[in-house]
Amino acid sequence: MIGPANPGVGSWPARRARISPHRTALVQANRTLTYAELAHRVDRLAAVLTGLGVRRGDRVAYLGVNDVSVFETLFATALCGAIFVPLNYRLSGAEIGYMLADCGASLLVHSADADELVASSGPLPRVLRTADLDAETAGEPPSAEVTLDDPCLLLYTSGTTGKPKAAVLTHGNLTWNTVNQLAHFDVLSTDRALCIAPLFHCVGLGQITLPTLFKGGSVEPVARFDPGVILARISEARITGFSAVPTMLQMMCQASAWDTTDLSSLTCVLYGGSPVQERVARAWLDRGVRLLQGYGMTEASPGVSMGTHEGTPAHPVSAGVPHFFTDVAALGLDERVAPLGTQPAELLVRGPNVFAGYWNRPQESRDSFVDDEWFRTGDVVRVDDDGWTYVVDRVKDMIISGGENVYPAEVEAVVVQLDEVESCAVVGVPDERWGEVGVAYVVVRTDLDEDTLRKHLEANLARYKVPKHLVFVDALPRNATGKVRRVELRARAAATFAGN
Structure with missing residues (x-):
């Protein structure tokens, strides 16, 4: 038997159309596309792109909110053997211009x-x-043969530490990530998923969305996130799943309609991108929602590990266990690959879902791997005796105070234990005596004084971990995907407290 000529992502609509042509693939407002209709539109658009001069290896950028046309353009671009580049529509014109030139x-x-x-x-x-x-005018359909090793997608990293760079994800990376997801949780051809995380972000594309399309379910892209609207849509359309970043989950469970919304249709809600507060996770679990935290990164397409339905209630803030086709290890003190353990260490990842490198950055690509196969995540993790993973912090975010390692995420987790606290971010600032000390920026929901907060920290943390400075703010600076912009907070802290 002759194998598939085009096993890449671009061929998914056509292959799905042969299996279940009349099933609904995409839904938006009053518009629906069956898999047969989607395949036809993708073929036509691929012919249009070819007529416009798009050739194998060319980059086709996309700018706009979540929409059916994002999927059409993604699949058509991939069918041409070209590379799809979804851009963050929340950025400035200068930032968009930089990315267009860079790719x-x-x-x-x-x-x-x-x-x-x-x-x-x-x-x-x-x-x-x-x-x-x-x-x-549509020209001739493309005839580019696409393999799993060919680049499919450029996803720009969030740029919290400088100029963003583009991770090159191959057709194989996306396919194996999809297989990893499906090995971890069930997706059915009858499922109906919302796509609420932005499609320029790995959570929006790689979690729930592509696995649902792979299985022949339907996906409904949502242009703008509004917690009340999303809750209403879950109930009205009997949505079975979606992926989100933690801030979205928090906003939904704080919405006025939270207690009265029917969530019984949800069979799986995935989240990732940053840690979630335990009370937010519990709010969803207490409503009977099967909530799973996934840990990953753009460079892993994005999945590295995920919770399980059976184990999450006992491990509500754990990043779960490794995906089926993903290997994990630790970077030892001697810079060698070592087993993960209960002591915090930088996480290493390898697998067919791990990216091919950064676009036009060969040295950075080489430097990001150990022994040419293990990707350095930059995240510090520990693994409990039962094998469940906990993300301790980013390597670059670690504070060294008086010779002791302080992980901001650990401190932040203690701060948000207080019901009065909405969110918190801790950064380091130079200190003449200790080398570095912590500065905690705290957003409160109700009245909270510094003395009460400090006593809570001292009761739950070693003294050297307690931030020297506590600052109450109205909001934390975040990027378009909800991550705290620590670079901005470090600059603010340095300007205010350096040397104090």
Whole structure:
């Protein structure tokens, strides 16, 4: 038997159309596309891209909110053997311009909501609005043969520590991540998923969304996140699952409709991107929702580990256990690969879901691997005796105070134990006596004084871990995917407290 000529992501709609042509693939507002209709539109769009000069290896950028057209453009680009580059529509024009130049995009496809942003992005490649796609003359369908080793996607990292760089994800990376997800939790062809995390982010694309399409279920992209609207849609459409970042889960369980929304249709809710507060996880678990935390990163497409339905209630804030086809290890003190254990250490990852390197950054790509096969995550983790993983902190975020290692995430977890606290971020600042000390930026929900907070910290942490400075703020600076912008907080702390 001859094997598949095009096993990559771009061929998914066509193959799915042969298996279940009349099943609904995508839903948006009053519009639905069956798998047969999606396959037809992808073929036509791929022909349009070919007619516009898109060739194998070219980069096709996309700018706009979650929409059916994102999927159409992704699959069509991949079918051409080209590389899809979804861009963060929450960035500035200058930042978009940097990414377009960095990836060398030959075409920018964008939706109407991005008109002003495109106009402010400086020099541009050829530009095509999604509203004009159907008006373009379709040429011959592409004949590019795509393999699992070919690049499919460039995803820009969030850029919390400097200029963002693009991770190169192959067709194989995305396919194996999908297989890993399906080995970890069940997705059915009858499932109906919401896509609420942005599709320029690995959580939005890699968790729930692509696995659901792979199995022949339906996906409903949501343009803008509104907690009340999402809750209503879950109930109305009998949504079975979605993926999210923790801030989204927190906003939904704090919404006025939370207690009255029917969540009984949900069979799996995944979250990742940053740690979740235990009270937020408990709020969902107490409603009977099968909540799973996934740990990963853009460079792993994104899955590395995930909780299980059976074990999550006893480990509500754990990152779970490794995915089926993913290996994990620790970077030992001698810079050698070692087994993970109960002592915190930097996590190493390898597997067919791990990326091919950073776009046009060969040295950074080489430096990010140990022994040419283990990716350095930069995250410090520990593993309990039962094998469940806990993310302690980022290596670069660690504070060394008086010769002792202080992990901000550990301190933050203690701070948010107080019901009065909404969120917290701890960063280090230079100190003449201790080398570094912690500065805690705290957002409160109700009245809380510094003395009460400090006593709580001293009762639950070693003295050297207690931040020297406590600062109450209205909000924490976050990037478009909800992660705290620690670079900004470090600069603020240095300007305020350095040497004090």
